[in-house]
Amino acid sequence: MRSRPPAAVRRVVFALSGLSLLVLAACSDKSAHEEAARPVLVIHPVAADHAATAFAGEVRAREESPLSFRVGGKLIERRVDVGDHVRRGQVLAVLDPGDLQAQARAAQAQLAAAEAELGRARADQARFSKLANDQLVSRSTLDAQNAAATAAQGQVNAARAELEVARNQAEYSQLRALRDGVIAARQAEAGQVVAAGQTVFSLAADGVREVAFALPEGMVSSIRAGQPVQVESWSRTGERWNGRIREISPAADPASRTFAARVTVDAPAGALELGQSARVFLPTPGNGGLSVPIAAVQRDNGRTAVFVVDMKTSTLALKPVEIGAFGEDRVPVRGGLVAGDWVVAAGGHLLRAGQKVQPVDRDNRPVTAAASAMAR
Structure with missing residues (x-):
């Protein structure tokens, strides 16, 4: 028959049991604190034209x-x-202009000498012609004199042309603007x-301003002249103007292996200054109509997914999606989302599926199920 433990032992056991209960209660409180709803920034997917691919460019004149x-x-x-x-x-x-003016003077002197020789040759021609009529000189002698006069005339023409060239070259010593x-x-x-x-x-030249940029080899086949784009100046961020691709070089640059392209911009006068930096936004083709921030995209066992908030339970669900080519700060979503989903915009690497959250908007205001229903 087992004997009862002494009273001192029972008191120790009771004390340890009470301490254990206190420790468990503290752990439970700590766990409850850790499971408190975490604030998360949520957004709706937006139209995919915000997911355009951006290229850096420079404002240039068309001519x-x-x-x-x-x-x-x-x-x-x-x-x-x-x-x-x-x-x-x-x-x-x-x-x-010193040497050029000297050449012009030399050409002038050569012309004067040629004209003097022409005068002598013509006088001889007239004299020999009269003698030939009186049969005092032979016909061959007259022909030789006629040829000499013709040659003298050619020398004058050549000297006059050389003088004109020399004068032009003297004027070429001044470089003038071809246009405004x-x-x-x-x-x-x-x-x-x-x-x-x-x-x-x-x-x-004054007139139309364009944006010059470079297209990579992988995209040049999908871009064509006349395609609509949008242009934003670095000095006026957030203000975009419509434009069109005017031309694409048929040959790649041998150093960068990119294709030079030009965009005409429907910007107000004075909005774009020569040499300014600008960005050209090309809409991503085949994007399904919606896009999300790049920071919202997560990797889950090799799949692409985003965290979506269930507004009724305020819990997270990891939703697989199909995405397109990454843009500057957004990515098009081809499938897996609808426009009314509340997507966690950032910080997804700190979250897990099923976690309790407190969704807030960009102004740090709570987003409730009622507000979400009204927004729809």
Whole structure:
């Protein structure tokens, strides 16, 4: 027969049991605290035109002309600088005209000599013609004199053409603007010796402004001239203008392996300045009509999914979705979501399916089931 434990032992057992209950209660309180609803930012999927692929570009003039002298020489004067607005025919730079003017004077002297020789040849021609009529000289002698006069006339014509070329070259010592525009770049400075055809200035003509950007090899086959796009200036973030792709280069750049493209923009006058940075947004094709932020996309055992809040129970569900090509900050959703779903926009890596949450909007206001029903 087993004897009862002493009273002291029973008191110790009771004390340990009470302590265990206190520890369990504390753990239960801690677990309940950990399971408190966590605030999460929720959004509705939006139209997929917000999921456009963005490319960095630069504002350029439609007509950009490299300006150069038609003759070589020493640049003695530069009259404009980068950013200056110029008018058609305005003198931009001047070469030393000394040698060119000397060549023009030499051509003038050669013309005078040729004209003098022509005068002598014609006088001889007239004299020999009279003698031939009196049969005082032979017919062959007259023919030789006629040929000499014809040759002298040719020499005069050649000298006159050379003088015209020399005078033109003397005028070419002044570089003039071909049209109204802005000096976009300068490649030479006063005192420099430049060759004929060497670019001295780059002129951006007044008129239409475009955005130049580069298309990667993987996308050029799906983009075509005339396709609508949107353009946003870095200096005016959030303000977009409609545009169209005007041209795409048929050949890739040998260094970057990208294809140069140009976009015409329906922007108000003065909104785009030369050299500004801009972004070109190309709508992602085949996107299913909806998109979500990239941060909302999660990976679940190799699948793509997003956290969706059940507004009736305020719990999370991990919903598999089919997505398209990633845009700048959004991704198109081709299937798995509807416009009324409340999607967790960020922080999904800290959440789990079935977790209790408190959905809030971007203004940190609670989103309730009633408010969600009214919004629909």
